[in-house]
Amino acid sequence: MKKRAWPSRVVAGGVTLALGAALAACGGGSSGGSGSGSFHVLVYGDATNKVEKQIVATFNKTSKVKAVLDTIPGADYQQKLQTIINTKQAPDVFFNWGGGSIQPFVKAGLLMPLDGFIAKDPALKSDFLPSVFNTAVIDGKSYGVPMRGTQPVLLFSNKKVLADAGVSAPKTWDDLLAAVKALKAKGVTPIALGGGDQWPTLMWYEYVFDRVAGPGLFDKALSGDKSAWDSPDSRKALTMLKQLVDAGAFGSAYDSVKFTDGGSPALLAAGKAGFELMGSWEYSTQQDASPDFVKSDLGYGSFPTVTGGKGDPNDIVGNTNNFYSVLKKAKYPDAIAQFLKLQSSDEFVKAQLAIGNLPTTTNTENFLGTAASPEYSKYQFDLVKQAPSFQLSWDQAYPPAATTPIHQAVQEFFDGKLDADGFIKAMQALPSS
Numbered sequence: 001m002k003k004r005a006w007p008s009r010v011v012a013g014g015v016t017l018a019l020g021a022a023l024a025a026c027g028g029g030s031s032g033g034s035g036s037g038s039f040h041v042l043v044y045g046d047a048t049n050k051v052e053k054q055i056v057a058t059f060n061k062t063s064k065v066k067a068v069l070d071t072i073p074g075a076d077y078q079q080k081l082q083t084i085i086n087t088k089q090a091p092d093v094f095f096n097w098g099g100g101s102i103q104p105f106v107k108a109g110l111l112m113p114l115d116g117f118i119a120k121d122p123a124l125k126s127d128f129l130p131s132v133f134n135t136a137v138i139d140g141k142s143y144g145v146p147m148r149g150t151q152p153v154l155l156f157s158n159k160k161v162l163a164d165a166g167v168s169a170p171k172t173w174d175d176l177l178a179a180v181k182a183l184k185a186k187g188v189t190p191i192a193l194g195g196g197d198q199w200p201t202l203m204w205y206e207y208v209f210d211r212v213a214g215p216g217l218f219d220k221a222l223s224g225d226k227s228a229w230d231s232p233d234s235r236k237a238l239t240m241l242k243q244l245v246d247a248g249a250f251g252s253a254y255d256s257v258k259f260t261d262g263g264s265p266a267l268l269a270a271g272k273a274g275f276e277l278m279g280s281w282e283y284s285t286q287q288d289a290s291p292d293f294v295k296s297d298l299g300y301g302s303f304p305t306v307t308g309g310k311g312d313p314n315d316i317v318g319n320t321n322n323f324y325s326v327l328k329k330a331k332y333p334d335a336i337a338q339f340l341k342l343q344s345s346d347e348f349v350k351a352q353l354a355i356g357n358l359p360t361t362t363n364t365e366n367f368l369g370t371a372a373s374p375e376y377s378k379y380q381f382d383l384v385k386q387a388p389s390f391q392l393s394w395d396q397a398y399p400p401a402a403t404t405p406i407h408q409a410v411q412e413f414f415d416g417k418l419d420a421d422g423f424i425k426a427m428q429a430l431p432s433s
Contacts, residue, residue, distance in 0.1 A: 038066040039332050041324070041339070042081070042091035045071030048148055051351040055342050065335035067093075078400055085110060085327070092330035093339070097396040098136035098144050098323045100222075104399050105325070106138045112326040113141040117337045124337070127344035131390045132360040135320040144323030145340045149357030150384050151279045151319040153203050156286075157299040161188055161274045170304045173211070173240065180249045183274045189251040192273035194259030198407035199395060201254075201414055203277050204241060206317040206394060211306040212237040215315060215389040222397055226428040233310070238413070238420045240306070245414055255415065262289060269293040277303070279318055283376055284356040300376070302383065315389040319396060321360050353377060360384065401431040 043052050049071055056067045070091060072080050078101065084090050085105060096102050105111050118125045125133055128146050136144025157169060162179070165186045170176040183190040194200040209217060213233035221228040228234065244250075257263045265282065267273040269290035276282065287294045305313045324343065326336055342348055344361040352359045353371040358380050371377035384390065395403045409426035412418040418426065 036064045036066075037332060038068050039092035039330060039336055039339075040068045040070055041093045042070045042072065043095040044077045044322075048352075048355065048357065051348070051355065051357075052147075054351055055345075055348055058345075058347060059339050059342055063335055063338065065332045067335075067339055082400065090327055090329075092332075093324050093326050093336060095147070096136075096144065096323050096325055097319060097392075098321070099392045099397045100399045100402070101396055102136065102143055102323075102325055103138055106141075106143055110328060111143050112328045112330060112333070113143060114145065114326065114340075115142055117333075117340065118142060121337065121341065123344065124340060127361050127363070129360045129362065129385060131384070131387060132320040135390075135392055136323045136325070144325045145343055146321040146360050147324050147343045148322040148359075149352055150321050150360045150380065151281060152316045152380060152383055152387075152390070153207065153277060153279050153303075153318040154282070154300045154380075154383075155303055156268065156276045156278055156282050157301070158268050158271055158274055158293075159297045159299045161186075161271050161297075162299070165274065167274065169299060169301045173304050173306045176304050177244070177247060179274065180244070180247050184248055188271070189267065189273045190249045190275065192257070192264040192267040192276040193250040193254040194257050194264035195250070195254035195411065195414065196256060196258040196263075197260050198411050199393075200259050200264065200278065202394060202406065202410045203279075203317070204244070205237070205410055206391060207277070207303040208240055208306070209234070209237045210315050210317060210389070210391055211303065211309045211311040211313075212240070214310040214312070215391050216310075218391060218394065218397075221427070224432055229424045229427040234424065235420055238423060241413070242420075245416075250414075255411070265289060269298075280358070280380055283373065287356070287372070300379070312388045314383075314387055315391065316383060316387045317391045317393065319393055320390050358384075398430060405430055 041056065043049060049069070052069055056069045060066050081094060086108070102111065114124065124145060125142065132146055132150060136142065161183070162168065165182045165188065167179045167182050170179050180190040213231070217228050217231065217233055257267070259265065259278065264276055265285050266289070268276045269286055283294070283298070283300070286298055302313070302316070324340060330336060344363065346363065346367070349359045349361055349364050349367050350370055353367055356372040358364065358377050364381060368374055368378045368381060395406050398406065405426060409418060409423050413423040
C-alpha cells in the first residue's frame with residue numbers, strides 16, 4: 001500500500017482549489033455512448049492515484065471517448081464532493097465508500113443505477129466478491145463498482161513485546177483482558193490507540209458489538225429502529241468496552257495520540273505497546289516507517305471471540321472497498337461502462353497488489369504471489385472471502401451528517417463523560433438516512 005494509507009479510510013481533507021476549473025468542462029458532448037468527447041473521474045488524491053492514472057491511460061489508448069482523472073487531496077473530499085455534486089462542476093464518475101456515503105445522493109436522484117450496465121455485462125457484478133459488491137447496493141439497486149482494495153480491521157501486535165510478557169495472540173475476550181494485565185505488569189501500554197482521531201476508537205465498538213450481538217443489531221439501528229441501541233446486547237457490549245478501558249488497556253493519554261500523524265503505529269513499532277486495532281493499511285504504514293519491525297516482529301490476526309456471543313467469529317468489520325459511482329446525468333454511459341469494466345482486469349489487480357492494496361475481484365487470488373507481501377495479502381483475502389458478514393464502518397454506513405455525532409459519542413464514552421444511557425441516547429439521536 002502506501003505511507004499513511006489511512007486517507008482512503010477517513011473522510012479526507014485539504015481541497016485543491018484548481019479542481020473547479022478542471023471540472024468545469026465536465027459533461028461536454030452528446031449524451032450517447034459513441035463519438036469523441038470526455039468524461040471526468042474524481043478520486044481521493046493520494047499515492048493510490050498511481051494505479052488510477054495507469055488504468056485511465058490504458059482506457060484512453062483504445063477509447064474514442066477519453067477519461068479525465070481529477071483529484072481532491074486531504075480530509076475534505078466528502079465535503080467538497082457534496083458541494084459540487086449537484087452543480088455543473090460535478091464529475092461523471094466519482095470515488096466513494098459505498099453505504100451511507102452515497103445514500104443521500106441516491107435519495108436526491110443524482111446517481112445512475114448500474115443495473116442496466118450489469119444486465120448487458122454481468123461480469124461488472126460477478127467479477128467481485130458479493131460481500132463487497134453489496135455495500136453499494138441501496139434499495140435493491142447497484143450504485144457502485146469496487147475499486148482500490150478491501151480494508152478489514154485486524155488486531156496487530158508486536159510479537160517481541162508479547163513474548164517478553166509471556167502473552168500469546170488472544171483468541172477470546174478473556175485472553176485479551178489477561179494480556180492487558182500482563183502487559184501492564186511489564187510497564188507497557190497494552191493497546192496503542194489513536195484516540196485523538198476518534199475513528200480508531202470506533203473500531204473497538206464495531207467489533208465488540210458484532211461479537212456480542214452479531215451484525216443484526218447494527219443493521220437494525222441503521223434501518224431506523226432506534227430501540228436496537230437500548231437492547232440488552234447493546235448494554236452488554238458497552239459494559240465490556242468500559243471494562244477494557246477501566247483495566248487500563250489504552251493507558252491514560254490515548255486522546256493525545258493520533259494514527260494520522262504516525263503516533264499510534266510508532267508506539268507499536270517501538271515496543272511501547274503490545275497491540276493496535278487498525279485497518280489493514282497498518283501493514284503498509286509500518287512497512288514504510290519501520291520496515292525492520294515488519295520483517296521481524298509485526299503480528300496480525302482476527303478480533304477475539306466473545307463467549308456466548310451471537311456474532312460469528314469469522315465476521316469482520318472495516319471498509320469493504322472504495323467504489324466508483326456514476327452520476328445520472330453523465331455523458332457517454334457506454335464508454336463509462338467500459339471504463340468500469342477495467343476495475344476487475346488483470347492489469348488493475350496486479351497494479352493494486354504491487355502497491356500493497358488488496359482488490360476484491362474473483363481473479364485476485366490468481367495474483368496473490370505478486371503482492372508486496374504475498375502471505376499478508378493471502379491472509380486478508382481468505383478473511384474477506386470467508387466472512388459471513390463484513391460490516392461497514394459505522395461512520396461510513398451512516399450518512400455523512402452522522403459522522404461527527406458518532407465520533408463524539410464514541411470518544412466521550414471511553415473518556416467517562418458519557419455513561420451507557422448517555423451513549424445510547426446519542427446514538428438514538430443520530431440523523432437518519
